[in-house]
Amino acid sequence: MTGALWVVIPAFDEARGIGATLAALATQRDTDFTIVVVDNNSSDDTVDVVRAFAAAHPVPPIEVITEKQKGTGAAADTGMRHAIAQGATWVARTDADCLPTPDWTQRIKAGFDSGLRLVSGQLIPRTDEGVSWLDRTIIRVALEVASTFGKVRSGNRDPKYLGPYVMTPGCNMAITAELYLAAGGFPRTAIEDLHEDRALVNAVRTITTDYGLRRDVRVYGSNRRVRAWGIRKTLAWYADHRYRPEVVDIR
Numbered sequence: 001m002t003g004a005l006w007v008v009i010p011a012f013d014e015a016r017g018i019g020a021t022l023a024a025l026a027t028q029r030d031t032d033f034t035i036v037v038v039d040n041n042s043s044d045d046t047v048d049v050v051r052a053f054a055a056a057h058p059v060p061p062i063e064v065i066t067e068k069q070k071g072t073g074a075a076a077d078t079g080m081r082h083a084i085a086q087g088a089t090w091v092a093r094t095d096a097d098c099l100p101t102p103d104w105t106q107r108i109k110a111g112f113d114s115g116l117r118l119v120s121g122q123l124i125p126r127t128d129e130g131v132s133w134l135d136r137t138i139i140r141v142a143l144e145v146a147s148t149f150g151k152v153r154s155g156n157r158d159p160k161y162l163g164p165y166v167m168t169p170g171c172n173m174a175i176t177a178e179l180y181l182a183a184g185g186f187p188r189t190a191i192e193d194l195h196e197d198r199a200l201v202n203a204v205r206t207i208t209t210d211y212g213l214r215r216d217v218r219v220y221g222s223n224r225r226v227r228a229w230g231i232r233k234t235l236a237w238y239a240d241h242r243y244r245p246e247v248v249d250i251r
Helices: 018-026 046-056 072-085 104-113 133-150 177-183 196-205 224-229 231-238
Strands: 005-011 034-039 062-066 090-093 118-125 173-176 211-221
Touching: 005 018, 005 072, 005 104, 018 034, 018 046, 018 104, 034 046, 034 072, 046 062, 062 072, 072 090, 072 177, 072 196, 090 104, 090 177, 104 118, 104 173, 104 211, 118 133, 118 196, 133 231, 173 177, 173 196, 177 196, 196 211, 224 231
Parallel strands: 005 034, 005 090, 034 062, 118 211
Antiparallel strands: 090 173, 118 173
């Protein structure tokens, strides 16, 4: 199978860290893809940092667009639809505080070649943010528990679903353009309101069974909420927002 891959990165006030994310993408083994960074109305120098990086690293090409409506869902959806309008047949997403492994795009394409239309990747806690080994281990265990629990929770069980629930982190997923559009895309919501990644995978489940977890598609995700809130509150936040802080956009 052949196709044009685009990688979408929603970004809000990520000037300090997005360079590392872009560097991880620029050093992929397979650089045959295009990056689009969706600036979500940042108040810092995020756009300048991205443009400076793009000028210094022409491969893969990097575009910058803007979405003023607040929200990871809104920004990600704008980026996905922009990529599809530009001819993408596959669209992947990571976040501006994440580090894809060097074989990330290569493994995504292998997932599509295997027949998947939605590739769910493995999320691993970053090790370079000063978070303890114990807290990182708790996060990893919690992710596995959440993945298992997601298959039996009532909100993910309905006769309309054609296949089992698969936890699909928004920062490590890829989908065919045609399936993204058929499923309605990411809900254009703020992070405080809805887990847009869960909503998208459940929409996909009403259309096809051609989706699945690929543990070889790996991204290291940020632990900055653990540093800011502690491990218990962080876990409560991800458990249907049972902890609701005044400030969610931790930087």
